[in-house]
Structures are given as structure tokens and as C-alpha cells.
Amino acid sequence: MTAETATAPVPPDTFNASDYLLRAASEPGAAARTALTGPGGDLGYAELGELAGSIAAGLERWGLRAEERVVLFMADGPSMAAAILGAMRLGAVPVPVSTMLTGAELGALLADARARVLLVSGRFAVAAESALAHAPGVRRVAVEGDAPFRAPAGVRVDAFEDLVREGRAHGGEPAEPYATSDDSSALWLYTSGTTGRPKGAMHRHANIRHVVETYGRQVLGIRPDDRCYSVAKLFFAYGIGNSLFFPLAAGATAVLDPDRPTPASVAARLAEYRPTLFFAVPTFYAAILNAEVPVEAFASVRLAVSAGEPLPAELCRCFTARYGVEIIDGIGSTECLHIFLSNRPGQVRPGTTGTAVPGYELRVVDADGADVPPGTPGSLLVKGASIATGYWCRTDTTRQVFQGEWLRTGDTYVVDEDGYYTCLGRTGDMLKAGGIWVSPAEVEGRLLEHPAVSMAAVVGLPDADGLDKPVACVVLKEGAAAEPTELIAFCRAGLASFKRPREVLVVDKLPTTPTGKLRRFAVRELASTLLGTP
Numbered sequence: 001m002t003a004e005t006a007t008a009p010v011p012p013d014t015f016n017a018s019d020y021l022l023r024a025a026s027e028p029g030a031a032a033r034t035a036l037t038g039p040g041g042d043l044g045y046a047e048l049g050e051l052a053g054s055i056a057a058g059l060e061r062w063g064l065r066a067e068e069r070v071v072l073f074m075a076d077g078p079s080m081a082a083a084i085l086g087a088m089r090l091g092a093v094p095v096p097v098s099t100m101l102t103g104a105e106l107g108a109l110l111a112d113a114r115a116r117v118l119l120v121s122g123r124f125a126v127a128a129e130s131a132l133a134h135a136p137g138v139r140r141v142a143v144e145g146d147a148p149f150r151a152p153a154g155v156r157v158d159a160f161e162d163l164v165r166e167g168r169a170h171g172g173e174p175a176e177p178y179a180t181s182d183d184s185s186a187l188w189l190y191t192s193g194t195t196g197r198p199k200g201a202m203h204r205h206a207n208i209r210h211v212v213e214t215y216g217r218q219v220l221g222i223r224p225d226d227r228c229y230s231v232a233k234l235f236f237a238y239g240i241g242n243s244l245f246f247p248l249a250a251g252a253t254a255v256l257d258p259d260r261p262t263p264a265s266v267a268a269r270l271a272e273y274r275p276t277l278f279f280a281v282p283t284f285y286a287a288i289l290n291a292e293v294p295v296e297a298f299a300s301v302r303l304a305v306s307a308g309e310p311l312p313a314e315l316c317r318c319f320t321a322r323y324g325v326e327i328i329d330g331i332g333s334t335e336c337l338h339i340f341l342s343n344r345p346g347q348v349r350p351g352t353t354g355t356a357v358p359g360y361e362l363r364v365v366d367a368d369g370a371d372v373p374p375g376t377p378g379s380l381l382v383k384g385a386s387i388a389t390g391y392w393c394r395t396d397t398t399r400q401v402f403q404g405e406w407l408r409t410g411d412t413y414v415v416d417e418d419g420y421y422t423c424l425g426r427t428g429d430m431l432k433a434g435g436i437w438v439s440p441a442e443v444e445g446r447l448l449e450h451p452a453v454s455m456a457a458v459v460g461l462p463d464a465d466g467l468d469k470p471v472a473c474v475v476l477k478e479g480a481a482a483e484p485t486e487l488i489a490f491c492r493a494g495l496a497s498f499k500r501p502r503e504v505l506v507v508d509k510l511p512t513t514p515t516g517k518l519r520r521f522a523v524r525e526l527a528s529t530l531l532g533t534p
Contacts, residue, residue, distance in 0.1 A: 234256075278304045314466070
């Protein structure tokens with residue numbers, strides 16, 4: 001930061017989330033405490049603060065200004081965590097995005113965010129190179145590691161280490177964080193949410209404090225001696241709370257894993273780093289059970305958390321019975337930044353999503369927006385201080401989803417007399433696979449690009465563990481031929497892997513209304529019958 005910024009008086013109403021999250025480092029004896037650990041190495045709180053400050057200074061030297069976006073296409077590790085904190089410290093807006101995106105998908109997000117700076121882990125260099133063809137606004141790229149990187153003319157590429165070195169050479173850690181306020185933009189997270197086109201949910205600095213002080217402290221009960229390990233990555237709202245906001249604000253330790261999780265790799269991380277809090281999605285809990293991960297892997301874990309999609313009651317019971325660890329299932333959203341409805345330790349009701357997290361209000365309403373009585377299904381609405389201010393450049397969708405103080409979640413719920421909520425499914429067509437939103441329209445569009453496909457419909461059907469997965473029904477063009485495995489591979493080649501249909505069913509026709517509109521409920525019935533699933 002400049003000398004002028006560093007010495008200017010700080011208004012009393014300023015609040016910077018980066019400063020807030022690193023405040024634990026100023027407590028007696030805390031500076032040397034481990035903030036981050038994992039395959040990327042250990043980083044103490046004082047070291048993390050210095051690295052974040054150097055990145056802030058380096059980004060400023062690159063011309064990044066307050067409110068401007070910097071996109072992070074990075075693996076979980078100290079560099080990514082420090083870059084998020086450094087950008088917020090500068091008053092800029094970090095935008096961590098999914099590393100599962102294709103080059104074209106990443107390019108679309110870079111262009112949408114109007115980003116001029118891109119930070120990349122070397123393992124994702126190929127997709128990032130491809131993305132730049134779709135994002136003419138990018139001018140600077142920093143690559144972590146020694147992977148080669150080819151950029152178009154006009155784009156300067158530096159090593160991530162050089163960005164840090166440049167920041168240290170010009171002042172290092174800023175004396176004061178940028179004078180942001182509660183309402184200043186702190187973080188964008190992209191989501192497909194209730195519609196298929198990705199949208200940037202804009203979060204304030206105050207939103208981060210709110211999720212820490214509500215879910216983190218009052219539900220999770222995180223302590224300084226906790227070690228957090230999250231299967232969900234930092235680019236998820238769920239993951240960034242688990243692995244950054246909650247542990248740092250409590251002076252605890254986060255275990256950051258750069259690799260794509262498998263039951264075997266997670267078992268190895270559990271054994272090596274001995275976390276006390278474990279976070280995953282229902283699909284992964286099912287994978288752990290199916291892989292018969294040893295019981296001793298969870299010996300250090302005092303509490304497990306599930307979110308992203310409803311946790312089937314039997315899966316919840318089986319996991320706890322085998323590993324002796326209670327799972328508190330909850331629901332959050334990118335728009336709410338983290339979990340707003342959750343079971344509580346010692347008060348779990350399997351099959352439900354629990355009760356409202358302190359600091360949030362919930363409503364279940366009918367089609368006219370009127371509250372329904374307990375036991376009656378309706379659309380779930382939530383109100384709380386962590387709700388995003390809206391979607392970037394998506395006025396119509398913002399007005400549909402953000403309704404005054406209330407957020408329309410897009411989920412159908414029923415609440416009982418005790419205040420426990422149960423999810424009955426999505427209100428619209430969107431579905432989740434492994435806790436990640438999937439737009440049927442996007443997958444259908446990809447299938448229709450195949451020369452053999454005439455019509456396509458994608459729906460969610462439960463697998464053997466009761467978890468919804470995308471299933472496609474396709475009608476082939478007359479005289480054309482295509483095997484289901486070929487169509488699945490075609491989807492995988494053009495979309496992020498998690499969006500691919502798990503099954504493709506070739507049918508003679510799709511059920512439609514007299515006006516030609518697809519009847520998705522009938523498609524689900526057809527697919528269920530063909531697959532022999534309930």
C-alpha cells in the first residue's frame with residue numbers, strides 16, 4: 001500500500017474482514033500458533049499475516065485497486081488462503097472459482113467479473129491458458145509453481161513468488177488494512193443457484209463476521225485447539241467458511257488439501273493431520289462408508305458436518321454407528337455465505353435439516369407468499385445479515401431471488417411443531433450432484449451439440465445411497481447411433497466433470513405437454529422405471 005494510505009487516519013466505522021480474521025494472531029502466544037497446515041506446509045499466524053500483507057502490496061504494485069476483482073483459480077493451500085486475505089486487505093475483491101471448470105467456463109467468469117488479474121496454480125495452467133482467449137480484459141497472471149504458461153499478446157505472466165517478492169520489496173505488510181466498511185464488497189462467489197447461468201453473489205465484509213459469530217461459534221462451537229479439515233474446497237461458500245473464516249477467527253488450525261479428495265486420500269489426511277472437525281457432503285460420506293475406510297481414521301474427530309444436499313437419515317445413522325462420530329446436517333447457500341439451518345451437537349434428528357441457526361429467520365410460504373402452518377410443504381425463505389447484496393449484473397434474477405430482507409432459497413421444505421425442518425426437494429428444475437449445483441439446461445445443451453442427439457432431458461434421480469445424481473434421457477436423430485458411454489464422455493469433455501450425467505438412457509420420445517413443453521416429472525418417472533429405481 002502507499003504511504004498515504006498507510007498513514008491516513010482510520011475512520012471509526014471501518015471494518016476489514018482480513019484484519020478481523022487475523023486478529024487472533026495479536027493475542028499473547030498466538031503469533032507462533034499454526035494457522036494453516038497440510039501438504040503445502042505449515043504457516044503460523046504471524047507468517048500468514050505477513051504473506052497476506054505482501055500479496056496485498058504486490059497486487060497494489062500491479063495496479064489493482066479497491067473494489068476491483070482478482071480471480072483465483074488455485075488449489076487449496078497457503079498461497080490461496082493468503083491471496084484471499086491479501087486481496088480483502090487491499091480493499092479489492094477476491095473471486096475464488098471452481099478448479100473443475102473448463103477453459104471456456106473459466107473464461108466466461110473472468111469476462112463476467114471484469115477481472116484484470118488472474119492467480120493460477122500450475123496444475124491448472126492448461127485450462128487457464130485456454131480461458132484467456134475468452135477473457136480479453138485480463139492483463140496480469142501470476143502462476144504458482146514452475147508450470148509453463150503461454151498467454152496472448154498483451155498479457156504479462158509472472159511467477160506467484162515474484163508477486164510476493166515484489167510486495168516485500170515495496171513495503172511488505174501494509175501498516176493498516178484498507179479502510180473498508182461493513183458494507184464494502186469483500187468477496188464474490190459464483191453459483192448457478194436457481195438458474196443455470198453462473199452468477200457472482202456479492203458479499204460484504206460484515207457477512208464474514210456474521211457467519212463466524214452465528215454458525216461458527218454458536219453451532220459449531222469452534223475452539224482454538226480445533227483442527228478443521230474440509231472436503232469442500234475454498235472456492236465453495238461451504239469450504240471457505242470451514243477452512244478459512246471459522247478456524248482463523250477462533251485462532252484454530254485449518255488443514256488445507258490441494259488434491260481432489262477420494263476416500264483413500266482423505267483417510268490418509270485424517271491419519272496424518274488429526275483434525276477434530278470434519279466437513280463433507282452427503283455424497284462423500286456415502287463414499288467413505290462404501291470404501292470401508294478404517295474406523296481409526298476418525299479417531300481424532302469430535303464432530304462431523306454435512307451440507308450441500310440433504311443427508312439421508314439412514315446414511316447419517318450408518319456413519320455414526322460405524323465411526324462413533326455425530327454428523328450435524330445443515331443447509332447453506334452461496335447467497336447466504338454459509339449454513340443458516342442446522343442440526344445441533346447432541347440434538348440430531350436424522351432426516352431433518354435441524355432448526356434455524358441463531359441470527360437467521362426462516363419462513364415456509366405458499367405460491368402466494370403466505371406463511372403455511374407446520375406440516376404443510378412450501379418454499380423456504382431465509383433472512384439474515386450474511387445474505388449477499390445481490391448478483392453482479394443480473395438485475396432480473398436478483399429481484400426474483402432477493403425479495404426485500406428475504407432470500408428465496410429455491411427449496412421446498414416442511415417444518416414440524418418443534419421447529420425442525422425437512423427438505424422435500426427443489427422448488428424448480430435445478431439439482432445438486434455431490435453438493436454442487438447442476439443446471440439441467442446446461443447439460444442438455446451439451447448433449448444437443450452431439451451430432452447424433454435430437455432431444456435431451458436431464459433430471460435428478462437417487463442412487464443406491466438415496467443421493468440425487470443427473471440422469472439423461474435422449475432421443476437420437478433418425479438413422480443415428482450413439483452409445484451411452486460415448487455421450488457421457490462427450491459431456492465430460494465439454495463440461496466440468498461433476499455436471500456429466502451418471503446414466504444416459506436412449507428413448508424413442510420424451511414426454512411433453514400438448515404445447516410441446518417438457519414434462520420433467522414424467523421424465524423422472526420414465527427414467528426411474530427404466531433404471532428400476534424408486
